[in-house]
Structures are given as C-alpha cells and as structure tokens.
Amino acid sequence: MDVLAVYRETGALLEGHFLLRSGRHSPRFLQSTTVLQHPAHAEAIGEAIARLFAGERVDFVVGPAMGGVVLAFVTARALGARALFSEKDGAGGMFIREGLTVRPGDRFLAVEDVVTTGGSVRRAIAAAEAKGARLVGVGAIIDRSGGQAAFGVPFRALATLEFPTYAPEACPLCAAGVPLEEV
Numbered sequence: 105m106d107v108l109a110v111y112r113e114t115g116a117l118l119e120g121h122f123l124l125r126s127g128r129h130s131p132r133f134l135q136s137t138t139v140l141q142h143p144a145h146a147e148a149i150g151e152a153i154a155r156l157f158a159g160e161r162v163d164f165v166v167g168p169a170m171g172g173v174v175l176a177f178v179t180a181r182a183l184g185a186r187a188l189f190s191e192k193d194g195a196g197g198m199f200i201r202e203g204l205t206v207r208p209g210d211r212f213l214a215v216e217d218v219v220t221t222g223g224s225v226r227r228a229i230a231a232a233e234a235k236g237a238r239l240v241g242v243g244a245i246i247d248r249s250g251g252q253a254a255f256g257v258p259f260r261a262l263a264t265l266e267f268p269t270y271a272p273e274a275c276p277l278c279a280a281g282v283p284l285e286e287v
C-alpha cells in the first residue's frame with residue numbers, strides 16, 4: 105500500500121513550520137486524522153499493519169490517544185484482538201482507563217499513526233506494561249524518524265521517511281521568521 109499517496113490525496117501531508125509533540129520543529133506534518141476520518145482508508149491501513157505482524161499471537165492492540173484510537177481499533181479488528189487506547193495523564197505520562205481489560209501476561213502490539221521520536225508510543229507501552237502485559241511489537245503507519253526509533257521488539261511501519269526536525273534554537277524556519285503552526 106502506498107500510504108504516503110493516501111496522505112497526499114487526502115490533503116494530510118502539510119508543508120510549513122510546525123511544532124511537534126516532542127517540542128521540535130519541522131517543515132512537514134502528517135495529519136493522520138485527515139486520513140483516518142475515511143473508514144475505508146482506516147480499514148485498509150489496519151489490515152496492512154496487521155499483515156506486518158501475521159502469525160504473531162496478540163491479545164490486544166494499544167495506541168496512544170488521539171491518533172492511536174482509530175488505528176488500534178482497525179488493527180485489532182484485523183488481528184482478532186481487543187482494541188485499547190492510552191490517554192495523556194496531564195503530567196507527561198499516559199494511563200489506560202478502567203474498563204479496558206489488561207491481564208497480566210497478555211501479549212500486546214502497540215500502534216502509532218506517526219513515529220517521530222517514539223516518545224508517545226513509548227508512554228502507551230509503559231501504561232500497558234505497568235498492568236503486566238508483554239509487548240510483542242510496534243506498528244506504525246509512518247516512521248518519520250528515518251529508521252532511528254527503536255523499541256527493543258520488531259518495529260514495522262507502512263512507510264519510513266526522513267523528514268527533518270530541528271531543536272527550536274537551531275530551527276532555520278524560526279531564523280527566517282516563518283510563523284510557527286501548532287496543529
């Protein structure tokens with residue numbers, strides 16, 4: 105699946121000057137909600153990520169909200185697993201709410217729409233591991249870290265890109281006076 109073409113066609117590949125979750129700046133932004141609002145695209149993406157982990161026994165799939173909610177659902181559906189999400193706890197971490205089932209020893213796949221530093225999906229993983237579950241892999245729609253992100257388990261993405269990111273103090277777009285967008 106040419107997933108980057110889907111981002112382009114739906115208008116989800118933005119160009120400008122963006123503030124990223126990590127605090128870094130970038131001239132490119134992948135707006136996954138624009139893609140995932142289309143159920144047919146979401147379903148195809150979930151099936152494609154599930155194929156990357158075919159044969160792996162998975163009890164549940166977890167994704168960090170918001171981007172990971174729909175993605176965990178469509179991937180879990182394709183794998184025949186439960187679909188969970190983690191939420192920001194307001195203190196820099198994530199938690200899994202009561203009512204979503206995590207049993208000690210459960211095998212889980214973590215999914216993420218876009219991996220830049222991997223910090224968000226790592227926080228979702230920590231939330232599931234804190235309840236005794238065991239990570240078996242990480243799946244993403246797009247790894248924009250250029251293959252730099254690693255999680256100690258198989259990490260597979262539908263596309264791997266190397267989009268530049270800058271520390272704010274070294275950002276050439278800031279130096280050029282381009283307004284910063286928070287999307």
Ligand SMILES: O=P(O)(O)OC[C@H]1O[C@H](OP(=O)(O)OP(=O)(O)O)[C@H](O)[C@@H]1O
Pocket residue numbers: 124125126168169170171172216217218219220221222223224225
């Ligand atoms: O790999 P990282 O450096 O953590 O950056 C990528 C994260 O940033 C975005 O989430 P964000 O929390 O900005 O928005 P969301 O609530 O829409 O998922 C995206 O959905 C990834 O979760």
Ligand SMILES: O=C(O)c1cc(=O)[nH]c(=O)[nH]1
Pocket residue numbers: 123124125126132133134135136171218219220221248
């Ligand atoms: O690093 C991020 O925050 C980020 C990058 C990107 O391309 N898309 C996104 O949703 N978040």
Ligand SMILES: [Mg+2]
Pocket residue numbers: 168169170171172224
């Ligand atoms: Mg996110």
